[in-house]
Amino acid sequence: MADRGQSWPTQQDESAIIDLGDVNDRDDGSDYETDMSRGPTDGSGKGSLEEDVRKRLTDNVTQMVWNAGTQQAKRAWSLYGNIDILRPYFNVEPHEVRTRLLQSFLPRMPSSEKQRAYRELYGPLMVVFTLIALLLFQMKAAEHKVEEGTLMGTAFGVCFTYWWGTAALMWFLSYVCNAHITSIQLLSLLGYGLAGHCVVILLGTLIHTSHDHLFFYLLWAVFGGLSTLKMVGVILSRTHGKSQRLILSCTIAAIHLLFLLYLHFAYHQIVEDLSRVLDSDPVVKQPEVVNNVRTVSKGEI
Amino acid sequence: MADVESVDFLKNQEGLNDVPLEGEILSPNAGTEGEEQEFNTLDEPVRETIMRDLKAIGIKFWHVLYPKQSKALLKEWDLWGPLILCVFMAIMLQGSSPDSSSSNTKDKGDGGPQFAEVFVIFWVGAVVVTLNTKLLGGNISFFQSICVLGYCVCPLTVALIVCRIILIATQSTLLFIIRFVIVIAAFGWSTFASTAFLADSQPSHRKALAIYPIFLFYFVISWLIISHTHTS
Numbered sequence: 001m002a003d004r005g006q007s008w009p010t011q012q013d014e015s016a017i018i019d020l021g022d023v024n025d026r027d028d029g030s031d032y033e034t035d036m037s038r039g040p041t042d043g044s045g046k047g048s049l050e051e052d053v054r055k056r057l058t059d060n061v062t063q064m065v066w067n068a069g070t071q072q073a074k075r076a077w078s079l080y081g082n083i084d085i086l087r088p089y090f091n092v093e094p095h096e097v098r099t100r101l102l103q104s105f106l107p108r109m110p111s112s113e114k115q116r117a118y119r120e121l122y123g124p125l126m127v128v129f130t131l132i133a134l135l136l137f138q139m140k141a142a143e144h145k146v147e148e149g150t151l152m153g154t155a156f157g158v159c160f161t162y163w164w165g166t167a168a169l170m171w172f173l174s175y176v177c178n179a180h181i182t183s184i185q186l187l188s189l190l191g192y193g194l195a196g197h198c199v200v201i202l203l204g205t206l207i208h209t210s211h212d213h214l215f216f217y218l219l220w221a222v223f224g225g226l227s228t229l230k231m232v233g234v235i236l237s238r239t240h241g242k243s244q245r246l247i248l249s250c251t252i253a254a255i256h257l258l259f260l261l262y263l264h265f266a267y268h269q270i271v272e273d274l275s276r277v278l279d280s281d282p283v284v285k286q287p288e289v290v291n292n293v294r295t296v297s298k299g300e301i
Numbered sequence: 302m303a304d305v306e307s308v309d310f311l312k313n314q315e316g317l318n319d320v321p322l323e324g325e326i327l328s329p330n331a332g333t334e335g336e337e338q339e340f341n342t343l344d345e346p347v348r349e350t351i352m353r354d355l356k357a358i359g360i361k362f363w364h365v366l367y368p369k370q371s372k373a374l375l376k377e378w379d380l381w382g383p384l385i386l387c388v389f390m391a392i393m394l395q396g397s398s399p400d401s402s403s404s405n406t407k408d409k410g411d412g413g414p415q416f417a418e419v420f421v422i423f424w425v426g427a428v429v430v431t432l433n434t435k436l437l438g439g440n441i442s443f444f445q446s447i448c449v450l451g452y453c454v455c456p457l458t459v460a461l462i463v464c465r466i467i468l469i470a471t472q473s474t475l476l477f478i479i480r481f482v483i484v485i486a487a488f489g490w491s492t493f494a495s496t497a498f499l500a501d502s503q504p505s506h507r508k509a510l511a512i513y514p515i516f517l518f519y520f521v522i523s524w525l526i527i528s529h530t531h532t533s
Contacts, residue, residue, distance in 0.1 A: 083432070083435060083436065086436055087436055087438075090433075090436040090437050090438075091438075092510070093506060093507065093510075094506070094507065094509045094510055097510070122433070122436075122437070122510065125433070126513060126514065126517075129514065129517050130517065133517055133520055133521060133524075136521065136524055137524065152414070152418070152422065152521075153418070
């Protein structure tokens with residue numbers, strides 16, 4: 001009982017400190033210790049004491065390292081694996097999301113005061129998912145026999161790679177060009193900028209002009225341009241220096257606008273190619289080849 | 302000093318002896334069943350156990366098909382129903398594998414998704430929607446939300462069966478429109494059913510924020526169903 005009373009307070013400190021003394025004490029103070037560290041002895045007493053000490057030492061060290069490792073892992077998990085880290089970025093109201101979506105189309109002239117950049121992830125995440133859904137809808141509206149599984153994976157990968165990849169690139173450039181904008185703000189900005197892409201793809205699919213792309217270029221200029229100008233305005237208001245501003249604004253404008261062109265033409269192209277191939281009905285051609293072979297072989301014989 | 306400490310220690314020990322070390326280990330279902338029945342479930346025939354579980358799953362499907370403001374799905378959640386629905390849908394929706402004997406290398410069967418793709422889309426979609434619901438401040442557990450989302454796919458599965466029956470006939474635009482309308486109706490039914498179950502767990506002013514990802518999730522599944530034109 002006295003032993004338990006002695007070891008109880010040290011067990012409460014277990015999470016913070018590992019005391020070397022305690023480790024040894026626990027081994028010696030427990031009533032129930034069976035001396036497992038002593039293996040079957042050869043009978044020779046010569047080096048057995050050294051081996052015994054070495055074995056106990058390695059066991060203790062192994063146990064120490066294991067305890068330290070598990071505690072560090074638990075602490076890291078409780079720090080980073082906690083979902084509550086992301087909770088402040090989802091703290092929005094529906095009317096705020098609506099306002100921010102509409103404002104992503106209304107650029108403001110960059111003045112001396114910093115323009116408001118939101119730290120929010122709900123709106124951008126929903127916009128990206130909507131973009132993925134609209135891409136699938138566009139592919140389906142174009143043709144009814146395409147590889148849905150592969151295209152879904154591609155749509156997912158493309159949209160998320162664009163969002164996170166461009167944010168990473170812009171974060172690096174803003175670090176180099178000394179812009180006052182954080183990574184979360186860049187993620188929000190780019191995510192809301194994709195709302196323009198959503199509108200263009202939706203309108204482009206509903207009002208389908210297959211051979212003339214003029215309508216699409218008009219939408220691209222209007223909606224793509226408005227959302228690009230909005231993002232450029234926010235970034236310019238937070239950067240100083242002419243060349244830095246030029247680098248950042250040109251990069252984001254180019255990537256944003258080219259991505260919309262890519263979404264329209266790349267998927268359009270894939271769909272058109274596949275529909276052309278699948279509609280040509282290749283099974284019919286095979287008997288002709290066989291007949292040709294037969295006539296040639298008959299001719300030879 | 303040592304005497305005072307030992308006296309305190311003895312007092313603490315008496316307190317320890319007063320703590321009851323007996324009692325009942327209550328399980329969540331203990332309210333409905335008595336303590337004796339918990340032991341009897343080990344002795345009952347396997348058929349009874351399976352029938353009880355199947356009955357619970359059936360009751361949940363019934364609640365989904367006729368959604369009311371009930372807590373049945375949330376209180377006793379299970380993942381059997383979603384698993385059955387997901388496997389059934391993935392089997393029905395998978396397209397034929399690429400035909401290697403065809404002369405044209407670009408001919409890849411009817412281009413439908415593989416079993417694994419539908420499976421992954423279903424579960425990853427449910428996990429993402431659940432995480433979003435929790436991050437918005439909903440007081441619902443992770444698996445309860447996945448349970449509700451999975452069970453509410455039931456109307457879409459019914460629509461899939463109906464579409465498959467329609468696809469037996471030769472296709473025309475009218476039949477495509479009929480399939481489209483059926484799938485849209487099932488999609489609305491699923492979204493409404495999941496809203497009826499999940500609405501209480503969200504703060505009232507944020508319901509729209511939580512419903513939108515559920516809408517997108519069922520939209521993607523409806524898209525998979527409409528685009529399935531299985532040619533056997």
